[in-house]
Amino acid sequence: MKTQNHIYLFMLAILASSVAQADATLDKIRSRGVVAAGVIVDSPPFGFIDPKSGQAGGFNIDLARSIAQRLGARLELVTVTPPNRVQFLQQGKVDLLLANMQLNAERSAILGYVPTAYGEAGGGLIARKGSGIKRWEDVKGKVICVSQGSNYAKPLLEQYGANVRGLTGMPESLLALKSGSCAASVHDSAPLHLLVSENPEWKEYEMPVSKDLIPLPSVIWVRKGEHDTEKALDQIAQDWYRSGWLLQETRKFRIPVTPELLKWQARYPVAIH
Amino acid sequence: MTDWLPSLVSGAKHLGLNYGFVLNPFERTAWLSGIGVTLELVALALAASLLAGVGMAVLLTSNRPWLQHPVRVLIELTRNTPVLVQLYCAFFVVNMLLNRVLDGAQHNPLTAFAWVIIVLSIHYGAFHAEALRAGIESVPAGMRESAASLGFSRRQLLWHVELPLAIRFALPSLINNLINLVKTTALGSAIAVGEVTYTSLMIWTQHDNVLELMLFIFLVYGLLTLLVARLGRRLEHRLRMPGYGH
Numbered sequence: 001m002k003t004q005n006h007i008y009l010f011m012l013a014i015l016a017s018s019v020a021q022a023d024a025t026l027d028k029i030r031s032r033g034v035v036a037a038g039v040i041v042d043s044p045p046f047g048f049i050d051p052k053s054g055q056a057g058g059f060n061i062d063l064a065r066s067i068a069q070r071l072g073a074r075l076e077l078v079t080v081t082p083p084n085r086v087q088f089l090q091q092g093k094v095d096l097l098l099a100n101m102q103l104n105a106e107r108s109a110i111l112g113y114v115p116t117a118y119g120e121a122g123g124g125l126i127a128r129k130g131s132g133i134k135r136w137e138d139v140k141g142k143v144i145c146v147s148q149g150s151n152y153a154k155p156l157l158e159q160y161g162a163n164v165r166g167l168t169g170m171p172e173s174l175l176a177l178k179s180g181s182c183a184a185s186v187h188d189s190a191p192l193h194l195l196v197s198e199n200p201e202w203k204e205y206e207m208p209v210s211k212d213l214i215p216l217p218s219v220i221w222v223r224k225g226e227h228d229t230e231k232a233l234d235q236i237a238q239d240w241y242r243s244g245w246l247l248q249e250t251r252k253f254r255i256p257v258t259p260e261l262l263k264w265q266a267r268y269p270v271a272i273h
Numbered sequence: 274m275t276d277w278l279p280s281l282v283s284g285a286k287h288l289g290l291n292y293g294f295v296l297n298p299f300e301r302t303a304w305l306s307g308i309g310v311t312l313e314l315v316a317l318a319l320a321a322s323l324l325a326g327v328g329m330a331v332l333l334t335s336n337r338p339w340l341q342h343p344v345r346v347l348i349e350l351t352r353n354t355p356v357l358v359q360l361y362c363a364f365f366v367v368n369m370l371l372n373r374v375l376d377g378a379q380h381n382p383l384t385a386f387a388w389v390i391i392v393l394s395i396h397y398g399a400f401h402a403e404a405l406r407a408g409i410e411s412v413p414a415g416m417r418e419s420a421a422s423l424g425f426s427r428r429q430l431l432w433h434v435e436l437p438l439a440i441r442f443a444l445p446s447l448i449n450n451l452i453n454l455v456k457t458t459a460l461g462s463a464i465a466v467g468e469v470t471y472t473s474l475m476i477w478t479q480h481d482n483v484l485e486l487m488l489f490i491f492l493v494y495g496l497l498t499l500l501v502a503r504l505g506r507r508l509e510h511r512l513r514m515p516g517y518g519h
Contacts (some may be wrong), residue, residue, distance in 0.1 A: 086483075110481055172463075179372065
């Protein structure tokens with residue numbers, strides 16, 4: 001992988017020797033005038049298809065729009081799913097991923113990321129009212145549905161002894177919960193909170209566990225070694241905090257403002273004009 | 274057995290391949306059981322689809338319209354819609370209705386595994402039935418008449434004359450269908466049946482080692498289909514009747 005990157009960089013250095021101040025991704029974005037962002041559209045409020053306009057919208061998509069605007073490029077939204085998103089990035093189909101991907105050691109070994117996180121996400125559990133699940137420990141031996149590629153599969157299985165089933169995506173997992181094939185579903189807690197609090201179709205369901213499962217920072221992912229892209233995007237992410245826009249957006253989409261997010265906000269205080 | 278495993282994994286790492294998951298007992302067991310589940314799926318769906326195929330073929334050629342027509346409709350319906358759609362429909366819709374009728378999921382004996390067997394058996398049963406029908410209809414009228422003149426009943430005629438010949442005639446198509454069936458068991462991953470595609474998918478979404486597992490999956494399915502094709506070929510030779518067919 002490393003040698004491949006070197007060859008890639010070398011080729012680009014020859015091709016673009018006149019303007020080679022930035023890395024491959026940033027060069028590509030600037031020369032094409034387009035930034036391709038991989039987003040997930042089946043997980044409101046992070047990303048969803050607006051039923052009225054048919055357009056993609058959501059927290060992650062707003063962030064992608066802001067990045068494109070700041071880079072002075074046109075935004076190209078590419079729909080990805082948890083099982084294919086890393087390949088989309090590695091194969092160059094997208095320049096960055098704003099796809100609900102949290103920071104972990106295994107990912108950061110093969111991908112690059114923007115150090116300033118744009119949010120924090122942990123797992124929430126949704127179950128039919130009266131399921132008997134009150135704490136994470138209660139999932140032991142029960143069938144728990146997740147999306148294929150979910151971070152939560154591993155702790156549910158290895159730490160809590162659940163019988164984990166991975167369905168192709170969150171809609172399928174929730175459908176399986178409704179059809180009674182699983183005792184509970186575990187996904188990012190923000191979209192689930194939205195579901196049980198606002199959607200009358202889910203009034204029979206609740207989120208009985210108050211603590212989130214493995215809360216981790218959500219970050220923007222780029223290809224490994226694209227340090228200039230990382231730096232440019234990190235500047236943009238810091239500005240989201242400094243302008244107060246990130247907190248506004250988080251609240252606008254009713255994503256819980258966690259203590260960790262407030263801590264990051266304190267690091268980049270909102271500038272008073 | 275774990276002595277040589279770490280050195281094999283680190284050897285693969287030098288080649289740029291991340292097979293680290295085989296050192297994690299959870300993931301190793303899950304992955305190996307995935308191969309087991311695929312084998313179970315193949316064995317059960319293969320047998321059940323052949324039974325369903327013979328049954329449908331018999332009804333199709335029965336000359337009784339009230340038996341023929343419903344089977345014809347079923348065949349057209351299953352043959353002409355995608356297996357994945359049928360599987361989703363069975364698992365999400367029919368299963369939910371069944372849960373309601375049975376008053377709760379805990380009383381429903383049909384698991385996702387069972388639904389895959391059911392859907393695949395009917396789907397490939399329909400293809401088998403068409404192949405067998407062609408075989409039954411290719412039995413020369415003279416042979417049928419000779420059997421009838423020897424006093425064979427309709428049932429005897431079917432079991433002792435028509436089906437033995439039909440199976441010989443249909444065998445290449447039946448083996449084709451069965452090879453397809455082996456490959457289609459991978460669709461079980463869509464409804465979280467823990468077969469080898471599913472377990473690999475669950476591992477590569479954690480470790481992002483897609484290439485490494487893809488190589489494994491290709492090998493597993495390649496060997497399985499090769500086995501089915503070889504067995505089919507051998508069966509063709511065993512059943513060969515000089516002077517009939519090839």
